[in-house]
Amino acid sequence: MGNEGSKKSRSSTELTQKEIALLKANTGYSEKEIREWHAGFLRDCPNGKLDQKKFVQVYKQFYPEGKADSYCKYAFNTFDQNNDGSIDFDEFLLALTATSQGSLDERLGVAFDMYDTSGDGRIDSRELANMISAMYDLVGDNDRRGDRDPKRRAADIIDKLDNSGDNKLTKQEFVAGCKNDPVIRQILAPNV
Incomplete structure (x- = not known):
């Protein structure tokens, strides 16, 4: 419709070849792995965005005895690179890679x-x-x-x-x- 020829929005739920190439270069994941991560991300965040409330819920699963709110505020703000109040798939995968696979x-x-x-x-x-x-x-x-x-x-x-x-x-x-x-x-x- 009106957006068909426009540039892809960062909130989109579809991956472009350009995004895949960028993620492959910056994460070390294969296209297949990126698509698998993306499918899982969309299962949890159907609109393609992870908001702070959902982010806290995820952390609470890993730390059921603690209070995740304060820590998650810091982590969320670090991973929300464009400061739009949500973490999109690119930000998610880059953050995951940096915190788990980086040197x-x-x-x-x-x-x-x-x-x-x-x-x-x-x-x-x-x-x-x-x-x-x-x-x-x-x-x-x-x-x-x-x-x-x-x-x-x-x-x-x-x-x-x-x-x-x-x-x-x-x-x-x-x-x-x-x-x-x-x-x-x-x-x-x-x-x-």
């Missing part, structure tokens, strides 16, 4: 991007404490006494990893710190 540096980079809620390229103590609290909530961990206090833990981590002395972590400091300290990596990027 350790790439996966830690995604974790950094999620923590950097201000988008300034640095993580400060407040951002880190908020994310640590969200991770505790996600797994149902209510023990926040002593050295498990998110603010204290954030300050200790920044103190240990901050090479520049500005009380903030750059992506390079974050990645290097997580790679070099398994305890910190377990706290900041447990699934990496």
Whole structure:
């Protein structure tokens, strides 16, 4: 009808050859695998968009004892690359690939991007404490006494990893710190 000759909308439920080529180049998946992922995505999101409410529901299945809302807000905002309030299939598959198949540096980079809620390229103590609290909530961990206090833990981590002395972590400091300290990596990027 009116849109037949127009450019494909990002919310479309059909994959173009151009999209498939882009996803093949950026994910390592074959066309068959991309089409299988797409079919599964459409079963869960028939309109081709994953909204934040559905995103939280999916996380709650994996973490039934925890509260997923805070953590999911950060993750959702990281994966919603075009900031339209939903995750389309391209964003979904690229996020899935980055968090599950990427190199350790790439996966830690995604974790950094999620923590950097201000988008300034640095993580400060407040951002880190908020994310640590969200991770505790996600797994149902209510023990926040002593050295498990998110603010204290954030300050200790920044103190240990901050090479520049500005009380903030750059992506390079974050990645290097997580790679070099398994305890910190377990706290900041447990699934990496």
